[in-house]
Amino acid sequence: MKRDVDLLILGAGPAGMAAAVAASASGQRIALVDDNPATGGQIWRAGAQAPRYPAAENLRAQLAAAKNVECFTATRVIAQTGAHELLLENPLHSWRIGYTQLILCTGAREVLLPFPGWTLPGVTGAGGLQALIKGGVPVRGERVVVAGSGPLLLASAASAKAAGARIECIAEQASLASLAAFALQLPRWPGKLRQAIELFDRHYQPHSHVVEALGDGRVQAVRIRRGSRLVEIPCDRLACGFGLRANTELAQTLGCAIEAQAVVVDNLQRTSLAGHFAAGECTGIGGNELAQVEGAIAGFAAVGLLAEAQALTARRRHWQRFADLLKRHFALDPELKSLPTADTVLCRCEDVPYGAVAQQASWRQAKLHSRCGMGACQGRVCGTAAEVLLGWPTPTLRAPFVPARVDSLLHAAALSSAAPTAVE
Amino acid sequence: MSSAIELHINGQLLRVTPGTSVAAALYLAGDGSSRTAVGGQRRAPLCGMGICQECRVTIDGQRRLACQTPCTAGMQVESQP
Numbered sequence: 238m239k240r241d242v243d244l245l246i247l248g249a250g251p252a253g254m255a256a257a258v259a260a261s262a263s264g265q266r267i268a269l270v271d272d273n274p275a276t277g278g279q280i281w282r283a284g285a286q287a288p289r290y291p292a293a294e295n296l297r298a299q300l301a302a303a304k305n306v307e308c309f310t311a312t313r314v315i316a317q318t319g320a321h322e323l324l325l326e327n328p329l330h331s332w333r334i335g336y337t338q339l340i341l342c343t344g345a346r347e348v349l350l351p352f353p354g355w356t357l358p359g360v361t362g363a364g365g366l367q368a369l370i371k372g373g374v375p376v377r378g379e380r381v382v383v384a385g386s387g388p389l390l391l392a393s394a395a396s397a398k399a400a401g402a403r404i405e406c407i408a409e410q411a412s413l414a415s416l417a418a419f420a421l422q423l424p425r426w427p428g429k430l431r432q433a434i435e436l437f438d439r440h441y442q443p444h445s446h447v448v449e450a451l452g453d454g455r456v457q458a459v460r461i462r463r464g465s466r467l468v469e470i471p472c473d474r475l476a477c478g479f480g481l482r483a484n485t486e487l488a489q490t491l492g493c494a495i496e497a498q499a500v501v502v503d504n505l506q507r508t509s510l511a512g513h514f515a516a517g518e519c520t521g522i523g524g525n526e527l528a529q530v531e532g533a534i535a536g537f538a539a540v541g542l543l544a545e546a547q548a549l550t551a552r553r554r555h556w557q558r559f560a561d562l563l564k565r566h567f568a569l570d571p572e573l574k575s576l577p578t579a580d581t582v583l584c585r586c587e588d589v590p591y592g593a594v595a596q597q598a599s600w601r602q603a604k605l606h607s608r609c610g611m612g613a614c615q616g617r618v619c620g621t622a623a624e625v626l627l628g629w630p631t632p633t634l635r636a637p638f639v640p641a642r643v644d645s646l647l648h649a650a651a652l653s654s655a656a657p658t659a660v661e
Numbered sequence: 662m663s664s665a666i667e668l669h670i671n672g673q674l675l676r677v678t679p680g681t682s683v684a685a686a687l688y689l690a691g692d693g694s695s696r697t698a699v700g701g702q703r704r705a706p707l708c709g710m711g712i713c714q715e716c717r718v719t720i721d722g723q724r725r726l727a728c729q730t731p732c733t734a735g736m737q738v739e740s741q742p
Contacts, residue, residue, distance in 0.1 A: 272711050274731050279710050284731075285680035311729070328725065346712045358694050358705035368709030372682030372728065375689060454703065455692065585707070585715060588699040613714035618707075640714065640724070 238332040242268040242307075244539055245323075245334060247314060247487065248342030250278020251525040252517025252532035254296040256340045259536030259545070261303035268334060269300070270309045270325065272639075276300070278344055279364060280525045285373035286400060292529070314487060316636035316649045321512065324636075324649050331645035338512045340535045341488045341500060342528075345518035347389075347478040350622050351577040354450030354459075355477070356585060363393040363478035370400050377401030379473040382459045384408040384447040387480040387567045391436040397476070398438075405470050407438055408445035408461050410479070411567050416443050419566035426559050428526075446573060450475050479569060481522045482621050488515055490634045497521075498624075505546055506535035514539055523560030530556060574626050584619040586612020591626075594619075600629040613640050668736040683727035683738055684709070684716050695727055697742040 244260055246253045249271035257269045269276070275283040281293035300306055315331065316324040322335045347362040354360065361369060363385050370376060381402045383394045386409060394404045409416065423430040448460040448467065458471045483499045494501040494509035499521040506514045516535040517528035530553045537546035577583060579592030589609040597603035600610065600623060609623075610616030615638070620631045637646060665676040670690035677686055684706045687693050694703040695716045706716035709728050716727035719739040727738075 273729055283680065284682060285678050285685065287680070328723065346710065347708060349708065349713070356698070356702060356704060358692065358703060361706065362708050362710075365707060365709035369682075369684055369706055369728065372709070372731075373677065373680065373685030373689075374682075374693070374706075375685070582700075585698070585704070585713065613717065614712060618713050640717075642723075 239335060240332060241335040242266045243337050245336035246340045246342060248344055249276040249308065250342060250344050250517060250528065251280060252528040253342035254300060255529040255532030256342060256516055256536035257306050258296055258299045259533040260540045261306050263540035264305055265540055267306045268309060269306060270312050272313045274311050276308060276310065279368060282368055282371045284371040287371035313639050315638060315641045315645055317491065318649055324645065326641050326645045331648050338539045340539055341515040341519055342517045342532060343484040343487055343519045345481040345483050345522055346617065348480050348482050348621055348625060349618050350479050350573065350625060351581045351583050351591060352447055352449060353578055353581050356582050357450050357452050357456045359456035359473060360450050360475045360477065363476045364389050365478065366474065366476035367393040367396045370396050376474065380405050380471065381474045381476060382406045382470055382472045383476045385478040386410045386569060389478060391438060393476050394438050395436045404438055404440050405472050406461060407441045408447060409441065409443050410446045410570050410573060411443060413443040415566045419562060422562050429559065447477055480567060481518065483519045483522060485519055486634045487638065488519060504550060505538040506531055521560060523556060527556035527560055583622060584609035584612065586614055594623065595627060600632060666732050666734050668732050668738065670738045671741055677732050681732045683718065683720065683730045683732055686732050686738065687727060687740060695740050
């Protein structure tokens with residue numbers, strides 16, 4: 238089966254939703270695709286324990302009213318099957334989608350760094366715990382330690398608290414001086430200042446990082462380094478994330494230029510590849526306000542509404558400055574490179590220890606010798622960790638981009654035998 | 662408010678509120694673990710957003726990610742190796 242659209246938007250978070258709404262006025266045929274079961278992305282995730290987000294409700298209502306926008310949730314991109322053509326899969330079907338123009342709004346993932354004990358059940362990402370709680374994971378009465386870096390730590394702790402958990406510690410790796418300098422700039426973004434005040438928690442500890450998670454079959458305590466001191470904190474959960482990493486792999490594989498771990502875009506959100514735009518976190522971590530502005534610019538620009546797109550550049554600059562501030566003040570301490578020991582699992586899919594990878598010369602050598610990055614996540618966790626810990630660039634994807642059903646792969650294979658150049 | 666959804670986790674009947682993810686159902690029905698790793702340890706959801714694949718389980722015979730799958734009536738979820 239094949240469908241054709243004028244505009245395909247990959248990712249239905251703040252950027253993708255804003256892009257679809259902006260482009261919808263054109264009357265073009267638009268498809269909005271996301272692998273989650275509902276629109277909203279990570280920040281506006283729907284679920285049993287998720288709060289209501291007015292901005293998301295507003296965009297959802299506009300999308301529902303736009304008859305020329307079709308949403309495909311629970312749908313993944315499996316492969317590129319031709320120029321301007323991708324293979325999609327949902328839990329029931331797979332099909333090809335042809336597009337004239339594409340907007341990549343693939344968002345970001347958490348940077349999850351390995352440390353002894355991080356594979357114990359009960360250890361999650363920081364945003365990870367927040368997402369799991371929104372889906373209904375019960376944490377009432379549990380003792381939670383949040384660790385890592387970035388504003389997400391406070392947001393995650395607030396979600397856990399609202400769901401009845403007790404916060405034992407929030408360990409932020411950035412120094413007090415850096416956090417103070419960040420806070421002093423916040424009045425330029427009053428909404429962000431208000432949010433920071435609302436979310437602040439007395440357990441917040443700067444210049445602190447996780448050293449080890451302890452437990453037998455499940456996390457029971459965590460060792461935290463605070464400056465020069467080591468403390469051990471009993472807990473039922475550890476939520477640990479070291480900031481965000483743009484999901485650039487799909488853009489890179491399609492041929493878009495990537496720089497500094499972000500998709501390169503111009504003032505109209507155009508990538509280096511004709512007919513391909515990118516917006517939101519995949520073009521650099523900046524938060525949902527920046528993502529919405531960029532998404533709207535991309536949506537307008539893709540359908541030729543250039544004046545509408547250009548009218549938003551001042552707003553984008555305002556939020557881009559906030560993004561720059563975040564990047565500067567939450568930069569990771571090089572000391573974190575010593576988090577894993579030689580026998581700490583780096584690749585969780587294939588159980589490859591860090592020592593077996595770190596002794597290799599490159600990611601490719603490491604894959605060939607140890608099978609790291611060759612499991613189900615395709616290196617999205619360990620490859621990102623290796624990027625931070627060893628400075629290795631992450632390679633382009635090969636199809637299937639994510640684990641897919643055999644019938645979907647047969648679909649792609651049948652196409653490639655008919656047209657030898659179609660599939661990578 | 663719509664009524665509870667009934668599903669089975671490793672053969673055990675569970676009732677959940679609509680919007681509950683299969684990842685949450687794993688915690689509500691047991692210890693929350695989703696799979697057994699190559700080295701034999703149990704693993705549980707990590708990233709919560711469809712990246713890490715740690716929460717992969719078998720749902721009605723298909724391999725799915727628990728964190729990105731809402732519970733639906735009659736689902737049979739298996740998290741055992």
